[in-house]
Amino acid sequence: MKLKVNRDSPTPIAQQIETGARAWIAAHGAGGGRRLPSIRRLAATHNISRNAVIEAYERLVAAGLVRSRPGSGFYIADSAAALISQPAATNGLEEVTNGLWGLFNANEHTLKLGCGWLPSDWREGDDLTHAIRQVARKSRSGIFEYSTPQGPQDLRDLIQERLRPLAINANAQQIVMTGGGSHSLDLLVRMLLEPGDVVFVESPGYYNLFGLLRLQRIHVVGVPRLADGPDIERLEALLAQFQPKLFYINSVFHNPTGSTITPAVAHRVLQLAQQHDFQIVEDDIYADFQHAPTTRLAALDGLNRVFYLGSFSKSLSSSLRVGFIACPLSRVQRLVDIKMLTSISASRFAEQVVTTMLQNGSYRKLAERLRGKLSYQMALALNMLKKANWAIHTEPAGGMFVWAKPPVDMTPEALTELAERCSVTLSPGHLFFADHQPTPWIRINVSYIQDPRAKEFIELAS
Amino acid sequence: MKLKVNRDSPTPIAQQIETGARAWIAAHGAGGGRRLPSIRRLAATHNISRNAVIEAYERLVAAGLVRSRPGSGFYIADSAAALISQPAATNGLEEVTNGLWGLFNANEHTLKLGCGWLPSDWREGDDLTHAIRQVARKSRSGIFEYSTPQGPQDLRDLIQERLRPLAINANAQQIVMTGGGSHSLDLLVRMLLEPGDVVFVESPGYYNLFGLLRLQRIHVVGVPRLADGPDIERLEALLAQFQPKLFYINSVFHNPTGSTITPAVAHRVLQLAQQHDFQIVEDDIYADFQHAPTTRLAALDGLNRVFYLGSFSKSLSSSLRVGFIACPLSRVQRLVDIKMLTSISASRFAEQVVTTMLQNGSYRKLAERLRGKLSYQMALALNMLKKANWAIHTEPAGGMFVWAKPPVDMTPEALTELAERCSVTLSPGHLFFADHQPTPWIRINVSYIQDPRAKEFIELAS
Incomplete structure (x- = not known):
C-alpha cells in the first residue's frame, strides 16, 4: 500500500x-x-x-x-x-444538503416543480388561523408551557381514531408526538441503530433520510422500488448478503415514484422481516392524500416490528412541526427518553392547534379538498407527460409525485439547464438513489403542473 | 478473569x-x-x-x-x-430521564419547587397572544411554510442587536435558529463530538446535558463549579489527565448554583482552551434575567472557539421552541446541514411570533418585568433560607436558582420524603452531579418561594 x-x-x-x-x-x-x-x-x-x-x-x-x-x-x-462503492459519509451528506439548500434558496420567481411541498397558493388560511386564535385566546398552558414528554393525551386519542380506518390498531399509549417526519426518523435512528449498522432503504427513495443515516454512520443499502413496493427478489438477494437492522419503506404515494405497496408485497416484506429479524419503519406521511385506504404494513403487523410515522406537515402546515410515531408499546419509554434528552418536548401550542382542527372537523374537510385537487392535478400531469412522450415509472393513484423521464437522451446536467431556462427548479434526480447514480429520471410535484413554465419545460424536454 | x-x-x-x-x-x-x-x-x-x-x-x-x-x-x-467509575451509559440515562418524567408528571397540586421553569401564574398572556394573532392574520408563509434552513434573516438581525450589549460581536450570518436550548445542544454534540470523546461539564450542572452526552456515548468528566465559575485548579489537573474536545459552561445564573462566571475565570478558561485545544459551549439561556451584563466567554473570545447558546424558552415561552446558536462562521454551514437532516427546519410560525415581539418592544418590557420579579423573589428566598439556617452555595445576583442544603444531616431520601409531605416536588440533587453522587444539596427555583408549601418545607427541614 x-x-x-x-x-x-x-x-x-x-x-x-x-x-x-x-x-x-x-x-x-x-x-x-x-x-x-x-x-x-x-x-x-x-x-x-x-x-x-x-x-x-x-x-x-x-x-x-x-x-x-x-x-x-x-x-x-x-x-x-x-x-x-458508496460515497464517503461526508461527501454524500454534503450532496444531500446542497440539494436541500438549493430548493430552499431557489429564487422566489422560479417554479419549484421538484419540491416536496404544496404551493403556497393552495394553502387556505381561514381554518388554521381560526384554530391558532382559539388556542391563543383559550389556553394559557398552550402558549407558554412545555408539552408533556409523550405529547397531549387528547391529541394522541384523536390520532388513534384516525388510524382506525387504516386498520392500524394503535392505542394512544403507543403514540408519541414529534416535531414532524424528519424528527420522527431521527428519533428512531437514534433508538434503533448503532454506527456501522446496515439499513435498507428504497431506491429511489427519500434522500434526506440517506443523509441522516450517513450522518449517523449507518451503512445504507438500496432496494429497488417498483410499482407495487420494494423489489422482493432483490430484497431476498440482499438479505443473503447483509443483515439489516431496519428497512425504511414509504408505503403509500411513495416519494419520489408515487407508487403504493400492494398487500401481497407488504405481506412478503413482513415475512422476510420476521425471518431475518429486522425492524420496519413505515413512513406514511402522505396518508391523508389517499381517498380510500389501502393495506399498511402496520395494519398487517399489528405494530409488532413496524414503527409507523405520520405527519401534518404535508397536508396542514410545514410551519407548525407536528408529527407522530406509532410503535410497539415496549419501545415507547425509550423513545420518549431520547426525545426529552434531545429536545425536552415538542411545541404544545402547535399540538393544540392540530388538536383543535381534528376536533372541529376542519382538518378532515381540508384533507378532502386536497385529495380532490391532487387527483385532478395528477390526471393533468400524467396526460401532459404522456402527450410529450415522457416515460413514467408508475401511474400514481394519488399524492403529489410522479417519477418521470424525458423521451430524449439527455444528461442530468442538460436537463437541469433546460429547466433553469424555463425558470423551473428541480430536485437533482441522483440524490434519490442510495448510491447517487446519475439518472435522467426526475421527481415532478403535480401540484405545480398547471403553471405555464412546467408545461414549457416538459414540452421542450421531449 | x-x-x-x-x-x-x-x-x-x-x-x-x-x-x-x-x-x-x-x-x-x-x-x-x-x-x-x-x-x-x-x-x-x-x-x-x-x-x-x-x-x-x-x-x-x-x-x-x-x-x-x-x-x-x-x-x-x-x-x-x-x-x-461512571455509571454505565444506559443507567445514567434512565436516571436522568426518570428525573425529567417525574417533574413533568408531578401532580398538578404539588409545588414544583425544584423545576426549571417559571410558574404559570407569572405568565402574561396579552403581548404573546397579540403577537400570535398578528402573525396568524398577516403571514400566510408564517403559518404554512417551512422556515429557511438557517432561520429568518430579520430574526437573526434582531438577535445580533440583542447580543451587542453583551459585547458579543456576532453578525447575523453567524447565528443559526434552533428549536430551543436542548435542540441547540444536540446539534452541537452531533457536529463536534464522536462516540468515545471526552467532554468536560460543570458539576453540579445541567443534568439533561449529561444524559444527552451519555446517549451519544461521550465520556463525561465533571469539573467542580464554584461561585466564580469552574474550579480552575481542578480544571488544570483534569487537563493533565484528559484531552477533552469540549467544555460546556453555563456562564450566567448557572443551573443549579445561580453563580456567574467572573472575568478572570472566563479569561483563564479561554487560555486553557487554547493551550489544550478544546472548544467551549457557553450556555446563556438565562441571559435575559440579568439586569446589567457581565463578561461572557463569547465576548472575550470573539466567537473563535466558543459556541454561544441563547433561548426564549425560559423568559417568553417554553411552548414555542425558539432558541439560537451563535458560532464561528466556518461552522455555520455544517451546523445547518445537520439541522436540516434531522428536522428540516424550525417552526417559522414560532420564529415570526418572537420576531414580532422583539420588533414591537414587548419582549424587552417583559424581560424587564421578569428581572424585577426574580430579584424580589431571590431576596425573599435567600432571606428565608438563611433564617432557617440552610447552607447556600452562592448568593446569586439574579436568575431562578439557589443551590442550598438543609442545616441538619438528612439523607436525600429523607429530604424528598419530607418535601412530598409538604406537597413539594424537588429535582433529585444527585442528578446534577456528573457522577451522580448522593448529595443533600437541592436546587430551589425562587419563583415558587412565596407559596406557603415552600416555606413549610424549608422550615421543617431545618
Whole structure:
C-alpha cells in the first residue's frame, strides 16, 4: 500500500492514512480477505507515528471496511466491496444538503416543480388561523408551557381514531408526538441503530433520510422500488448478503415514484422481516392524500416490528412541526427518553392547534379538498407527460409525485439547464438513489403542473 | 478473569462477556496496563465462540476501557479508572430521564419547587397572544411554510442587536435558529463530538446535558463549579489527565448554583482552551434575567472557539421552541446541514411570533418585568433560607436558582420524603452531579418561594 503523507497539510496524518487506505481497498482488494500492512511497517515506511496508523485502522474497522484479527493483523472485510462503492459519509451528506439548500434558496420567481411541498397558493388560511386564535385566546398552558414528554393525551386519542380506518390498531399509549417526519426518523435512528449498522432503504427513495443515516454512520443499502413496493427478489438477494437492522419503506404515494405497496408485497416484506429479524419503519406521511385506504404494513403487523410515522406537515402546515410515531408499546419509554434528552418536548401550542382542527372537523374537510385537487392535478400531469412522450415509472393513484423521464437522451446536467431556462427548479434526480447514480429520471410535484413554465419545460424536454 | 456465561439467558453472550470484563477491570486493574486474556483462551475456557469474545473486546475498546495493541493483545487502557467509575451509559440515562418524567408528571397540586421553569401564574398572556394573532392574520408563509434552513434573516438581525450589549460581536450570518436550548445542544454534540470523546461539564450542572452526552456515548468528566465559575485548579489537573474536545459552561445564573462566571475565570478558561485545544459551549439561556451584563466567554473570545447558546424558552415561552446558536462562521454551514437532516427546519410560525415581539418592544418590557420579579423573589428566598439556617452555595445576583442544603444531616431520601409531605416536588440533587453522587444539596427555583408549601418545607427541614 503506497500512501502519500503530507506533514504540512492541515489534514491530520491519521485522516490522510485513512483516505489512502480506502482508495487502496477500493482499487485492490474490495473482495475481502487481503491483509493490510502491519502498523509497525506502515509507520516505519512513512516515518509517521504508530498512533496515527492505529487511529486510521480503527476508523476503518468502525466503518466496516477492515476486520481486526487480534494476534494476526488487519484484513479487508468481506463486506468492504458493498460499502466502498458508496460515497464517503461526508461527501454524500454534503450532496444531500446542497440539494436541500438549493430548493430552499431557489429564487422566489422560479417554479419549484421538484419540491416536496404544496404551493403556497393552495394553502387556505381561514381554518388554521381560526384554530391558532382559539388556542391563543383559550389556553394559557398552550402558549407558554412545555408539552408533556409523550405529547397531549387528547391529541394522541384523536390520532388513534384516525388510524382506525387504516386498520392500524394503535392505542394512544403507543403514540408519541414529534416535531414532524424528519424528527420522527431521527428519533428512531437514534433508538434503533448503532454506527456501522446496515439499513435498507428504497431506491429511489427519500434522500434526506440517506443523509441522516450517513450522518449517523449507518451503512445504507438500496432496494429497488417498483410499482407495487420494494423489489422482493432483490430484497431476498440482499438479505443473503447483509443483515439489516431496519428497512425504511414509504408505503403509500411513495416519494419520489408515487407508487403504493400492494398487500401481497407488504405481506412478503413482513415475512422476510420476521425471518431475518429486522425492524420496519413505515413512513406514511402522505396518508391523508389517499381517498380510500389501502393495506399498511402496520395494519398487517399489528405494530409488532413496524414503527409507523405520520405527519401534518404535508397536508396542514410545514410551519407548525407536528408529527407522530406509532410503535410497539415496549419501545415507547425509550423513545420518549431520547426525545426529552434531545429536545425536552415538542411545541404544545402547535399540538393544540392540530388538536383543535381534528376536533372541529376542519382538518378532515381540508384533507378532502386536497385529495380532490391532487387527483385532478395528477390526471393533468400524467396526460401532459404522456402527450410529450415522457416515460413514467408508475401511474400514481394519488399524492403529489410522479417519477418521470424525458423521451430524449439527455444528461442530468442538460436537463437541469433546460429547466433553469424555463425558470423551473428541480430536485437533482441522483440524490434519490442510495448510491447517487446519475439518472435522467426526475421527481415532478403535480401540484405545480398547471403553471405555464412546467408545461414549457416538459414540452421542450421531449 | 472469571466470567459467568449463561447460554440460556436472553442476554447475548458477547454482552455477558462485556459486563463481566467491565466488572473485572473495575475490580482488578482500573489503573491501566494489565493484559486481558487472549481471545483464544477466553473462548476455550468458557466454550464460547471467538466472535463473541471479539465483539465484547471491540466494545470495550470503543468505550475507551481497553486498548488493542495489534500483534500483542488487549490491555486495560490508562483512562479506564476515570471511565469505569461512571455509571454505565444506559443507567445514567434512565436516571436522568426518570428525573425529567417525574417533574413533568408531578401532580398538578404539588409545588414544583425544584423545576426549571417559571410558574404559570407569572405568565402574561396579552403581548404573546397579540403577537400570535398578528402573525396568524398577516403571514400566510408564517403559518404554512417551512422556515429557511438557517432561520429568518430579520430574526437573526434582531438577535445580533440583542447580543451587542453583551459585547458579543456576532453578525447575523453567524447565528443559526434552533428549536430551543436542548435542540441547540444536540446539534452541537452531533457536529463536534464522536462516540468515545471526552467532554468536560460543570458539576453540579445541567443534568439533561449529561444524559444527552451519555446517549451519544461521550465520556463525561465533571469539573467542580464554584461561585466564580469552574474550579480552575481542578480544571488544570483534569487537563493533565484528559484531552477533552469540549467544555460546556453555563456562564450566567448557572443551573443549579445561580453563580456567574467572573472575568478572570472566563479569561483563564479561554487560555486553557487554547493551550489544550478544546472548544467551549457557553450556555446563556438565562441571559435575559440579568439586569446589567457581565463578561461572557463569547465576548472575550470573539466567537473563535466558543459556541454561544441563547433561548426564549425560559423568559417568553417554553411552548414555542425558539432558541439560537451563535458560532464561528466556518461552522455555520455544517451546523445547518445537520439541522436540516434531522428536522428540516424550525417552526417559522414560532420564529415570526418572537420576531414580532422583539420588533414591537414587548419582549424587552417583559424581560424587564421578569428581572424585577426574580430579584424580589431571590431576596425573599435567600432571606428565608438563611433564617432557617440552610447552607447556600452562592448568593446569586439574579436568575431562578439557589443551590442550598438543609442545616441538619438528612439523607436525600429523607429530604424528598419530607418535601412530598409538604406537597413539594424537588429535582433529585444527585442528578446534577456528573457522577451522580448522593448529595443533600437541592436546587430551589425562587419563583415558587412565596407559596406557603415552600416555606413549610424549608422550615421543617431545618
